[in-house]
Amino acid sequence: MKHIPSRSGGLKPLRCMWPIAIAFVAGVVAQDRSGEWPMYSGSYRAERFSSLKEITPSNVSRLRPVWVYQPPGTGSLETTPVVVNGLMYVTAGPTMVQALDLRSGKSIWEWTRPIGQSVLNLGFPRVNRGVAVLDSTVYVGTLDGYLVALDAKAGVERWSVHVGENPLGHSITAAPLVVDNKVIVGVSGGEAGIRGFLDAYDAKSGKQLWRFYTVPSPGEPGSQSWQGDSWVHGGGATWLTGAYDPQLKLLYWGTGNPGPDWNGDSRKGDNLYTSSLVAIDIETGKARWHFQFTPHDVHDWDANQIPVLVDAEINGRPRQLVVQANRNAFFYVLDRKTGEYLLGAPYAKQTWAKGLDEKGRPILVPDMDPSEKGTLVYPSLQGSTNWASPSYSPLTGYLYVPVREMGSIYFKTPVEYKPGTYYTGGSEKRLDEESWGAVRAIDVKTGKKVWDFELPSPPWAGVLSTAGGLVFGGSNEGNFYALDASTGKPLWQFQTGGQIRSGPMSFAVGGRQHVAVAGGHALFVFALE
Amino acid sequence: MKWLLLVIVSMVAAAAAAAQPAVARLNTAGASDVAAGQRIFDSQCAWCHGAGGTGGTGPDLRRSSLRHAATDEALVGIVRNGIPGTEMPGFAVALTERMAWQTAAYVKSLGRTKPASLLGNAKRGAKVYESSGCGSCHTVNGVGGISGPELTSVGALRGVPYLRESIVKPAAAHPTGYLVVVATTKSGEDIRGVRVNEDVFWIHLRDAGGNVHALEKSQLAKVERQLDASLMPSYESRLAAADLDDLVAYLATLRGAQ
Numbered sequence A: 001m002k003h004i005p006s007r008s009g010g011l012k013p014l015r016c017m018w019p020i021a022i023a024f025v026a027g028v029v030a031q032d033r034s035g036e037w038p039m040y041s042g043s044y045r046a047e048r049f050s051s052l053k054e055i056t057p058s059n060v061s062r063l064r065p066v067w068v069y070q071p072p073g074t075g076s077l078e079t080t081p082v083v084v085n086g087l088m089y090v091t092a093g094p095t096m097v098q099a100l101d102l103r104s105g106k107s108i109w110e111w112t113r114p115i116g117q118s119v120l121n122l123g124f125p126r127v128n129r130g131v132a133v134l135d136s137t138v139y140v141g142t143l144d145g146y147l148v149a150l151d152a153k154a155g156v157e158r159w160s161v162h163v164g165e166n167p168l169g170h171s172i173t174a175a176p177l178v179v180d181n182k183v184i185v186g187v188s189g190g191e192a193g194i195r196g197f198l199d200a201y202d203a204k205s206g207k208q209l210w211r212f213y214t215v216p217s218p219g220e221p222g223s224q225s226w227q228g229d230s231w232v233h234g235g236g237a238t239w240l241t242g243a244y245d246p247q248l249k250l251l252y253w254g255t256g257n258p259g260p261d262w263n264g265d266s267r268k269g270d271n272l273y274t275s276s277l278v279a280i281d282i283e284t285g286k287a288r289w290h291f292q293f294t295p296h297d298v299h300d301w302d303a304n305q306i307p308v309l310v311d312a313e314i315n316g317r318p319r320q321l322v323v324q325a326n327r328n329a330f331f332y333v334l335d336r337k338t339g340e341y342l343l344g345a346p347y348a349k350q351t352w353a354k355g356l357d358e359k360g361r362p363i364l365v366p367d368m369d370p371s372e373k374g375t376l377v378y379p380s381l382q383g384s385t386n387w388a389s390p391s392y393s394p395l396t397g398y399l400y401v402p403v404r405e406m407g408s409i410y411f412k413t414p415v416e417y418k419p420g421t422y423y424t425g426g427s428e429k430r431l432d433e434e435s436w437g438a439v440r441a442i443d444v445k446t447g448k449k450v451w452d453f454e455l456p457s458p459p460w461a462g463v464l465s466t467a468g469g470l471v472f473g474g475s476n477e478g479n480f481y482a483l484d485a486s487t488g489k490p491l492w493q494f495q496t497g498g499q500i501r502s503g504p505m506s507f508a509v510g511g512r513q514h515v516a517v518a519g520g521h522a523l524f525v526f527a528l529e
Numbered sequence B: 001m002k003w004l005l006l007v008i009v010s011m012v013a014a015a016a017a018a019a020q021p022a023v024a025r026l027n028t029a030g031a032s033d034v035a036a037g038q039r040i041f042d043s044q045c046a047w048c049h050g051a052g053g054t055g056g057t058g059p060d061l062r063r064s065s066l067r068h069a070a071t072d073e074a075l076v077g078i079v080r081n082g083i084p085g086t087e088m089p090g091f092a093v094a095l096t097e098r099m100a101w102q103t104a105a106y107v108k109s110l111g112r113t114k115p116a117s118l119l120g121n122a123k124r125g126a127k128v129y130e131s132s133g134c135g136s137c138h139t140v141n142g143v144g145g146i147s148g149p150e151l152t153s154v155g156a157l158r159g160v161p162y163l164r165e166s167i168v169k170p171a172a173a174h175p176t177g178y179l180v181v182v183a184t185t186k187s188g189e190d191i192r193g194v195r196v197n198e199d200v201f202w203i204h205l206r207d208a209g210g211n212v213h214a215l216e217k218s219q220l221a222k223v224e225r226q227l228d229a230s231l232m233p234s235y236e237s238r239l240a241a242a243d244l245d246d247l248v249a250y251l252a253t254l255r256g257a258q
Helices: A005-009 A015-028 B002-018 B031-049 B072-081 B097-110 B123-131 B161-166 B241-252
Strands: A065-070 A081-085 A088-094 A096-101 A107-112 A131-136 A137-141 A146-151 A157-162 A177-179 A182-186 A195-203 A208-213 A244-245 A250-254 A276-281 A287-292 A308-314 A319-324 A330-336 A342-347 A354-357 A360-364 A375-377 A391-393 A398-405 A410-414 A426-430 A436-443 A449-454 A464-468 A470-474 A478-486 A491-493 A505-509 A512-519 A521-529 B180-185 B190-198 B202-206 B213-214 B218-224
Touching: A005 A491, A065 A491, A081 A131, A096 A137, A131 A177, A137 A182, A137 B031, A146 A182, A182 A250, A208 A426, A287 A491, A319 A398, A375 B161, A391 A426, A391 A505, A398 A470, A436 A470, A470 A512, A470 B031, B072 B097, B161 B241, B180 B213, B190 B213
Parallel strands: none
Antiparallel strands: A065 A521, A081 A088, A088 A096, A096 A107, A131 A137, A137 A146, A146 A157, A177 A182, A182 A195, A195 A208, A244 A250, A250 A276, A276 A287, A308 A319, A319 A330, A330 A342, A354 A360, A375 A410, A391 A398, A398 A436, A410 A426, A436 A449, A464 A470, A470 A478, A478 A491, A505 A512, A512 A521, B180 B190, B180 B218, B190 B202, B202 B213
């Protein structure tokens, strides 16, 4: 079995040795993997950082498109391409995987799962955000709730397993994560009254190894945070990809909002482990610790945003950290071994909390819950950031966050559970015209903003940082741009002609660094001319 | 695991029940359903349609027939799913099937209320429209200017209170696509117009003369978005009260290409 290496490791002298070591042990010339983008967030640390440094602030003005790929069908692309073993794997909604040649952008194989109109997608578009790859197999989740294993060279289906009941609202749009011969996959459905879980399957056979429920059943730890039988439809979806620490053998996964979203009357209590970060033992599937960002959330501020693993000094002491810019407008720094809260600060406009107490629990402003007449609250339902990936550069020590500056009027309505329908209990009226966005650089040691690159509207595009000293990002208006990672100064841009709702990534082929991003219904790949 | 099985079995059974067509016959709604629908309407719909469905940025709903809702089923469908290509959003996330049905029942009940008759005379209003020069900026049935919104269907899209306000106090609310922006060049020149497009690096403004300015933001000293402004002047002091009533009455009759 072969582990997919962490790309970010390439920056550290000791880890740089590993390709040489493998070559020596195996007695063959090791394949150079430095140009790969092996998983959704680039590495287990989920930094979305590329160690490639050919493209720099001084030459990025020469960046040009080298090919554009348009998959069959329609709909926006939300994929992050994965590049492994000389192929690029991209996904398109509702459920399609394409393997592309890196130089020409031409399709080598295509796999499509027929998805009928009756397949539910309650609370999210009919999209797919990417694959996971291990050795000769590609893994993809499907809108109708299956995990499918495909041959990496030909797209032939090897096995599929049923993960969740789509008629009840379960769906998979997130890229799975492959860890230690296990495929980890989460589910969507937090607006449909599901009881969320995270699953591990054997990468070879597809056999289920464990299931971690994000909402405990009666008698389990945390169950007292639910009223009556409200836990049954308690939400806590796991709809985005998490991070992993191979030394601690811990998975870090953000959990979704409690159900019903905006009417918490029937679920008094903190509603563990919703709107939380959970550290799960990879072998047992049990939580080692949890940290709840928004206890008893009533604004749909789920905590599925990508957690990023960072090693940095906090108060003069080197720490192993996990950081998250949360949907609730606060940035958090936790010890990733213990879950200890170390630092928290608002990074975007918010009106619901006076601050965080010494344990990181929000100190609430009264009367900010949704109401029948409407309650104006910042941030909006979509939060101060959402699924669009942040990026962390170990070179600058900054977390680059796609920030949404927007408020909403939140409504509460009566709610009843009906299987396969929305179970939300409210809605929002967004303050669109007063909204704006930014890529915001946050110093992870202090939680303070270092710079802003302003955008005309709250973005849905993720961010990539590179060892070349650049930050790449996108806009709803179609711009794909490069910023100076230290200052935020714009250095280059390309108009893709469609809304960018995806995360950029970088790879190398033929010794040249490339940058790719999906905009509208096309994938754009750039290199220096 | 037994409870889990039970839960799943009951969920599947309930899902099958939910698959049966929703009750769409609104005439069977009782007074309590209509009252519940009114409460939902006041909270969720009155923002655009006005309390009591009198109209606002959204149309007046006090009509016996609504042009997108020929049947009860269509009306419930609009409440749930909105009308594609229009400003009407769907409320499937916010409202349960029953609540959507109750809301639709209330909307249908509005069709039985008698709309307040318009104060003005539409025929005279057409003349006011002409003599006031409205057509220099607005188009009706293919004829007119381009710097303001087309008005061919404005009577079907907007309620009377909104039509009146947009003449008297045009800056109070502007339709989508008519945000006023003032761009100041580095040499100090101001360009004022409605924003026809904007991305991170460019902004396109159409000035009152209909000219489009493509402006690269890096060449501008300042971009000011005027959320409470309109290129249209107020006609409050320019029109006699009776003329204003007539003009509103005329605009209310504009319900699509003639």
